[in-house]
Amino acid sequence: MTDWFFALVSDWGAWALGLVTFLSCLAIPVPSSLMMLAAGAFVASGDLELAPVAAAALAGAVLGDQAGYQLGRVSLGAAEDWLNKSPTRAAVLSRARFQVDARGGIAVFFSRWMFSVLGPYVNLLAGGARLNWLTFTIMGVAGELVWVSVYVGLGYSAGGQLSQVSDLLSNLTGLATSLLITVVLGTVLMRRRRARLAGANPHGAQKHGTPHHGARHHRSEPPEGQA
Amino acid sequence: MPLHSHPSRRFRWLTRIGFVVALALTLFFAARVISDAVYWSDPRHTDQQIEGWMPLGYIARSWDVPRDVVYEAVEIRPDERRWRRLERVAEARDVPVQTLIDRIGLAIQTFRQAQSPDQATP
Numbered sequence: 001m002t003d004w005f006f007a008l009v010s011d012w013g014a015w016a017l018g019l020v021t022f023l024s025c026l027a028i029p030v031p032s033s034l035m036m037l038a039a040g041a042f043v044a045s046g047d048l049e050l051a052p053v054a055a056a057a058l059a060g061a062v063l064g065d066q067a068g069y070q071l072g073r074v075s076l077g078a079a080e081d082w083l084n085k086s087p088t089r090a091a092v093l094s095r096a097r098f099q100v101d102a103r104g105g106i107a108v109f110f111s112r113w114m115f116s117v118l119g120p121y122v123n124l125l126a127g128g129a130r131l132n133w134l135t136f137t138i139m140g141v142a143g144e145l146v147w148v149s150v151y152v153g154l155g156y157s158a159g160g161q162l163s164q165v166s167d168l169l170s171n172l173t174g175l176a177t178s179l180l181i182t183v184v185l186g187t188v189l190m191r192r193r194r195a196r197l198a199g200a201n202p203h204g205a206q207k208h209g210t211p212h213h214g215a216r217h218h219r220s221e222p223p224e225g226q227a
Numbered sequence: 228m229p230l231h232s233h234p235s236r237r238f239r240w241l242t243r244i245g246f247v248v249a250l251a252l253t254l255f256f257a258a259r260v261i262s263d264a265v266y267w268s269d270p271r272h273t274d275q276q277i278e279g280w281m282p283l284g285y286i287a288r289s290w291d292v293p294r295d296v297v298y299e300a301v302e303i304r305p306d307e308r309r310w311r312r313l314e315r316v317a318e319a320r321d322v323p324v325q326t327l328i329d330r331i332g333l334a335i336q337t338f339r340q341a342q343s344p345d346q347a348t349p
Binding site for chain 2: 003007011045046159161162163167171174178182185186188189192
């Protein structure tokens with residue numbers, strides 16, 4: 001299967017790459033990273049030219065991002081009236097928008113390459129939550145530049161070991177994603193434990209070696225998850 | 228396990244299980260990255276078997292021989308498009324891919340023997 005995609009890059013060059021990066025930005029499961037890797041390797045071996053390959057990959061990705069953003073904008077725009085009918089839903093919506101305005105640009109940038117699995121969904125959310133278009137575009141193009149450079153560059157330096165490098169890369173992506181989940185869940189668990197220790201829980205405090213039971217008199221926040 | 232008793236408790240258990248699973252996956256992928264890296268650091272493992280999807284230049288690069296060795300093996304004329312993959316070349320010649328793979332293999336072997344007679348690999 002992998003070989004078939006490599007062959008596609010060999011046969012169609014930049015066109016295949018542009019199409020595949022466009023589709024992958026719309027959450028269509030195509031192995032765009034793999035194909036950029038192959039393109040990089042074929043540039044290194046003199047079978048493809050760098051400029052059209054890089055330009056096509058970048059153009060496809062940026063256009064795909066824009067399409068995703070507009071799709072999110074139109075579809076959430078349609079749902080907005082319904083959301084605003086209930087004050088609870090309206091509050092959630094405005095909170096989401098505030099968050100997106102504050103951190104959206106960063107999320108867009110990193111979801112282009114480091115956590116590229118999330119990219120298409122970030123596009124939809126950014127459009128739906130009306131992240132400023134200029135911010136979205138600038139951060140998006142910057143992120144895609146990193147994405148294309150990293151993968152085409154990796155393929156270029158992979159030289160003749162394309163299969164090995166693509167294996168390595170899929171393992172590394174798996175590692176990054178599972179590590180991210182581990183850290184997020186670990187943080188949730190640790191925060192909860194800390195909240196429990198700080199709360200009215202003398203057992204917990206004793207168990208973890210806090211010497212004075214008076215700790216609970218100093219607490220300012222209510223215990224979490226006890227109700 | 229008190230999975231049934233309380234929604235927040237159930238959530239806590241799910242978080243713990245998720246954490247353990249994610250941690251196990253992290254270790255699994257880390258182990259694979261390391262073992263792969265060790266395997267490929269051995270130069271004997273770096274030659275890639277020639278296949279139909281490989282462009283001619285790529286084959287040359289993979290086997291670390293000059294491109295002309297591969298071009299000559301499949302008899303690419305100077306005016307012919309050189310950057311096609313092996314399967315397309317075989318179609319143009321109307322021969323099975325395996326025939327070309329064998330020819331290229333032989334050419335690489337000959338080239339390497341000429342370079343250093345004691346280090347030739349099939």
